[in-house]
């Protein structure tokens with residue numbers, strides 16, 4: 144990489160809501176909250192050519208996010224992308240500021256956004272010009288369900304699947320995260336011993352569904368964090384045919400129903416029900432079944448459907464109006480469980496962008 148000139152650019156990645164009820168690990172929706180990463184790359188200084196990147200952070204998560212480039216998710220992912228292209232270190236004199244609107248651990252795709260920002264950062268720093276499909280491969284080596292990262296990268300209402308890999312590619316894609324993203328720099332004067340695990344080609348595939356412009360997303364955000372790992376640990380390994388068919392039927396209807404104008408509340412409310420993840424997660428999110436069962440299109444005109452956003456605890460209500468009544472009634476239910484919430488009306492966002500500064 145040429146480091147002769149200074150350059151700076153901004154990466155903007157949207158929040159995402161995964162699952163939308165029945166589409167567990169399949170569908171994602173990009174939303175208008177953003178992680179914005181401003182990057183400045185100056186020529187290495189003569190006095191300290193190897194200085195580590197300087198990271199600063201504002202907004203959501205600022206009090207808990209690591210600012211060490213070998214611990215921060217975004218910079219670790221960027222370094223992984225660089226190492227896979229024969230660049231073993233961050234460039235010297237790299238300064239990064241993250242301004243984040245996406246709350247951590249709430250089911251709004253904060254980690255997916257951090258991973259996509261990292262892939263874009265690596266691609267830009269290495270001037271790699273990676274195509275979208277290859278960027279997705281890198282993201283899927285880190286976050287192994289495609290719903291959030293795909294929607295964050297390409298934007299919109301998106302469905303995705305992971306290609307079935309042959310034995311060698313399965314092994315390449317199944318290495319532990321610690322090997323993909325080591326948390327420490329190599330010792331002084333040394334390089335990392337082993338080549339980083341390269342992502343197999345074409346792991347993820349996606350399609351963008353239509354979306355009726357009349358539909359907005361209301362995010363009702365409880366004031367506590369729930370890690371995706373914990374919310375996945377309560378899910379069973381096996382499901383009954385009845386429950387799988389229940390979800391498949393609804394997902395097939397939902398992906399088209401949300402594209403129709405005017406949207407049909409009766410069809411959508413039922414199509415956003417789920418039996419694969421929400422019933423098991425209610426133990427971690429007190430009030431979840433009451434909110435999804437008691438707030439309906441009949442009681443709340445304007446509501447289309449209501450579900451857990453991603454792994455939770457945020458509730459996603461899709462609606463054409465009546466947002467305040469939906470949010471305040473959800474708030475009242477959560478309050479009976481001692482949980483406070485915030486709420487936001489969001490639009491569907493475009494995909495991630497990298498903007499060079501003039």
Ligand SMILES: Nc1ncnc2c1ncn2[C@@H]1O[C@H](COP(=O)(O)OP(=O)(O)OP(=O)(O)O)[C@@H](O)[C@H]1O
Nearest residue numbers: 216247248249250251252253254257370371453454
């Ligand atoms: N901008 C960021 N920079 C660095 N690390 C981040 C950033 N955003 C999220 N993370 C890391 O990801 C963790 C949250 O990830 P997790 O998968 O548990 O929840 P989520 O992505 O917010 O929710 P979901 O996957 O259900 O939508 C944070 O605790 C933090 O470690």
Ligand SMILES: N[C@@H](CCO)C(=O)O
Nearest residue numbers: 161167168371453454
């Ligand atoms: N599909 C994922 C999204 C959270 O990242 C889940 O529900 O666990």
